[in-house]
Amino acid sequence: MFRVVRTPLDIHELVRYVTEASAGAITTFIGTTRNNNEGRKVIALDYDAYPEMAEKELRRIGDDAKKKWNIERMAIVHRIGPVQIAEASVMIAVSAAHRDDAFQACRFAIEEIKKTVPIWKKEVFEGGEVWIGTQTGQPLSEADLRQRSS
């Protein structure tokens, strides 16, 4: 399950999806809107995405994780549009026979999402708004890019 949606996320849905009789461990990661960032008082985040490509990249992350670790299932759902304080913008769930694989694959997924998936957040803070990453972000390295475009 690899989706970009405009509606609130439901951790039950992801956990149910990855639950397997052959799995002994499920890990999840939930990214939520924090009320502060770099000294700014955050009001909300507003996410935009290139949805078809984002879902394709999320699937690619799932495929890569399955090659690296012995996992059963993975689900990633990213919300776009406005996400209020303490609401979830992204949820990841991974099931595996053993917990080490589940933890590592879950961590891998969120790190990859932040590097390669075409989703952007605008931070709406007291006194202004800013597209995060555009000011300070680094693009993929040449090596990453070669890998991606192969």
Added chain:
Amino acid sequence: MFRVVRTPLDIHELVRYVTEASAGAITTFIGTTRNNNEGRKVIALDYDAYPEMAEKELRRIGDDAKKKWNIERMAIVHRIGPVQIAEASVMIAVSAAHRDDAFQACRFAIEEIKKTVPIWKKEVFEGGEVWIGTQTGQPLSEADLRQRSS
């Protein structure tokens, strides 16, 4: 929230409990009954606990995690009694401003649970049943024990 209960676990309840405006990351771990173990076909697990001391040890794990990492909240709920295939026996949720703390504290919690919390599982498999740990488990080291009883 550190509890030992006899009823099915609800990931929503834990996630809701740890959700904080100042947190940007929530990690969870769910331990589920796997349908096989060391070549045996598992029918169910049946957990027993010394409940008052188990809850005390779970709280101790939460306190230790707060000393080691910059986390906001932690919840651990362990179910006892029979737990069927694919059902959850334990759920952990951790919130933190940043994901690295949330991941590390969550991993720490499940490793500690398996070492020091007085909870035991009996595996009911095709052809018999066995208390896990009793045959092969190692007790706490002297160093661990000194720390615990101080």
Added chain:
Amino acid sequence: MKVTVKFFAILRERVGAAEITKELSDGSTVADLWRALKEEYPKLAPIETRLLYAVNQNYVKPDHALKDRDEVVFIPPVSGG
């Protein structure tokens, strides 16, 4: 003095009771109590080497001296999670 002993998991099955009260002479330690229990319940002997000991919900060493009305639990290797 009298102490309460609670049994869990494999120990409860071996003893056939969840809780007993035991009369001990003053100055008895956790190890003394365990020796007395083994005599009463010989099935306990095989799991001896892997036990931990809790008194009033704190882990203690086997030479810990018991007091009247203590709650003692012998803890086989844990396997929660």
Added chain:
Amino acid sequence: MKVTVKFFAILRERVGAAEITKELSDGSTVADLWRALKEEYPKLAPIETRLLYAVNQNYVKPDHALKDRDEVVFIPPVSGG
């Protein structure tokens, strides 16, 4: 040939449109398209150095040759999660 260009996030705000169609001479590359867009929308220039390029939902290099009806997206540093 004609290609479709979709804009997201900061680029959409700078351009003021989510999608445009652009007429290009045959053999044009992604870099050529970007140069043409910068002339049309000067506000795009400041973010140039950090862009990635996607054609038909695959990352490509700037010297990638475009074909008729390609879907092109210029991708500023991502910040999902």
